[in-house]
Every structure is written in C-alpha cells, then in structure tokens.
Amino acid sequence: MKKAFLISIGNELLCGRTVDTNAAWVSGRLFAAGIETQSVQMVADEVADIVEAFGQAQRKADILLVTGGLGPTDDDLTRQALAEFLGVPLVYRPELAETIEAFFTRRDFPMPLRNRAQAYIPDGAEPIDNPCGTAPGVLYEKGEKLIALMPGVPDEMKAMFEESVLPRIRKGQAGPVIRSANLRCFGAGESALVEMLGDRMGRGRNPLVNCTVSEGIITLQLIAVGDTASTAECLLAEHRGQIEGILGPLVFGAGEETLQDVVGRVLVEKKKTLAVAESCTGGLVAKMLTDVPGATGFFRCGWVTYSNQAKITQLGVSETLIQEYGAVSEPVAEAMAEGATHKSGADCAIAITGIAGPEGGTEQKPVGLVYISVRAGNICQVHRFLFANAGRAAIRRRAAQTALNLLRLQLTI
Secondary structure (H helix, E strand, O other): OOEEEEEEEOHHHHOOOOOOHHHHHHHHHHHHOOOEEEEEEEEOOOHHHHHHHHHHHHHHOOEEEEEOOOOOOOOOOHHHHHHHHHOOOEEEOHHHHHHHHHHHHOOOOOOOHHHHHHHEEEOOOEEEOOOOOOOOEEEEEEOOEEEEEEOOOHHHHHHHHHHHHHHHHHOOOOOOEEEEEEEEEOOOOHHHHHHHHHHHHOOOOOOEEEEEEEOOEEEEEEEEEEOOHHHHHHHHHHHHHHHHHHHHHHEEEEOOOOHHHHHHHHHHHOOOOEEEEEOOOOOHHHHHHHOOOOHHHOEEEEEEOOOHHHHHHHHOOOHHHHHHHOOOOHHHHHHHHHHHHHHHOOOEEEEEEEOOOOOOOOOOOOOOEEEEEEEEOOEEEEEEEEOOOOOHHHHHHHHHHHHHHHHHHHHHO
16 A cells, blocks of 8 residues: 655644644545555755655655645745755746746736746656646656645645646556545543444454544544455445444444534434523524524524523523522423423423533532433423533533434434
8 A cells, every 4th residue: 555645834834823734634535545644744944854854755655745835935945845855956947937927817917026936846847737826736756756746725735636646646556445434423432432342443453443532522433445445345334333233322423424413314304393492501502503504494493591580581481490499400401491392382492501610610519510401292301411620612512512412312212
C-alpha cells in the first residue's frame, strides 16, 4: 500500500490563528483511495524548515502532498523551497502568467505585478491548473515518488486535488481495496464500549475498529481491507452486524448522522410531532431539531421557560408544585412535558429543567443536576442526571443530547 506524507505550510497554522482543515480532508480522500497517510506535519514559512520537511517526507513516503505558501507575497516560499530541495532553478512560465492575468481580466481587475511570482515553478516540474484562483499548483514526479504543491485556500486546494492530483496518484495504482463505515454511539463512555467489544478493538485486526469521541458522541470507524471490493465489503458488513448486535441501542446512527437527524427521521416515520419545553438548556434542543432539513414535518413548537413564572403562565405548571419541590425537580419536569403536549397538541414532548451553573447549585441540588422528562402518547418518563461540572456549555449540550437520545429510545424500543 502506498503511503503519503502531508505538509501544511504557514505561520498562521503554528500560532493558532488558522485551523488546518486541509490535512484532515486530504487524509480522508486518500484513505478512500486506498492510500495510507503516514504523517502530517505543519511547517513555518521558512525555506530551510520546508526543505528539511521535504527530506523527511521523501524518506518515509511515496507521495508528498503540500498545501500553502503558493501565493504572491514575500512569505509564500513553497515553490522556492521545492526548487532548492530538487537542486534546480525556478523558471518563468509565460503561459502561467497569461492564465493568471486572464483570471484578473475576467473580473475587471488589473493584475498586480507581484502575482507574476506565481508564474515561476521549479525546472522539470509540471504546473497544475487552479480552476478557482490565481496560484497554480506544482507537480513533480520521478520514479515511484510524487510531489504535489497545492494552495492553502481550502476551496482551491479541494478542486485542484479532485481534478488533477488524485487522478495522477491513482494512475496505474494497484493494491488492496479498502472499505469503511462509521457507527455512531451515545449513552456509554468510551472505555465501556471498548470493554464490550473486547478483542474486536485490537490493533492489527481486519477489519480495524478505530474509536473517536467528540462532544459526547462516540464514532466507531470500521476499516476492512480485501483483495477485491466484494471481499472488503462482505468483511465490513459481517463485522458491522456483529458490533451492532453487541452494542444494541447504544448505536444510534451511521456515517455522520447526528442524534437530531435520527430523532427527526423516527418522528417522520411514525407520523409523530414534537414540542419542547426548556429551562436550563435555553432553547438548545429546539435549535438542534430545527437544524434538521424538513423539521417542519415533525417539530411543532418550543418554549424557553427560564423563570418560575414562565413555567406557570406558559406551561400551566402549578405554583404549589414549584414551591413544594423546587423548579429543578422530577414533578416539575413532568408537569412541563405535560403542559407542552397539552398547549401544542403535539404527540410527544421533551422537557428539561436543571442547574447548568456556574452559580445556583446547593449541596442538595448541585451544578449539573438535570431532570429530563420525555412524553410519548400517554407514557411520560422522567430521568434524573448529575452531569459532570465541565462548564455551563458542556452541561447544556450533554443535557440536550441526552434528551434527544431518550426520546429516540422511547420511540424505538
């Protein structure tokens, strides 16, 4: 299997002003093409540093893909660094200058003189057309080694990679076929899932199972390798079925699906509508649900009843109930859900009341205490959670995700 080395160039990456999304995107596209990304490196706008990185990459990989440093300014030094690395001069290519000038002409702008610098590429290299900008890419190939320089602007880089670089990489490519799938999980921690899956998480297995966690959502990526596409796909399907059987309802979706995507789909399939009544989450559940395209097909309405008075006047929660149990309590959460279904006419309701902090907690009711009520038809279930005090935003997000997951489970199990 061929290996690739990715280099992202720019001081803005190293000082944190800009997040390097290019490397992640390119790695994903390479993986789909059956090419392993051996390493990813960020390098400053210094010729010596770039040349050193090129040398390291050449020793470790067959393919070197570089983004950034192809602009017209004095700190765009990638072309110069490649020429120095190859031991060749930069040569002026008149046809590139004409293409760059035509780019400005089409937009009724004169070409700045400094953009002529983009018409210089290392001797013996090929220019790569840039359909979205002025900076041509550079491709150098010798034997089994390939080097491609691409712009750092994501849209320009992606277009150049798809149209020119990836086809060149694939040319004459032979080797194993890779197929992959993602399973999305919620409701247990990473260590619990790893323990449930046991040896299936072992390194060197086929399929390989990778585990990543982002904002409470666990993604299991299954990677199957086979001599043919059919072999890889059969292997993937077999092990995916086994893992889904082990994890059961902890698996809520596939690919890049979110909890709100799945909840919306289930509501539509069951021809049910939903209303939400929120306190500590401040409308986050409603926001997540209405992010789903076609939310009008299942989402009826929502309330943010932050104060006790709003709970009383908007949802019909008894003032006596609040005085006796407090706003953050099981009876009040249940009454909020009941009021939401009654007021909206929806089939289902989610209600949330809790203490997101950083203030407001007591020994009896600490920060992170949340009650979530889920009503579907005549069945109302109230759940008590004490989320880790990882900050106000984290508590609110976890409460909203948990509420959506509880509704999913109540509708599907």
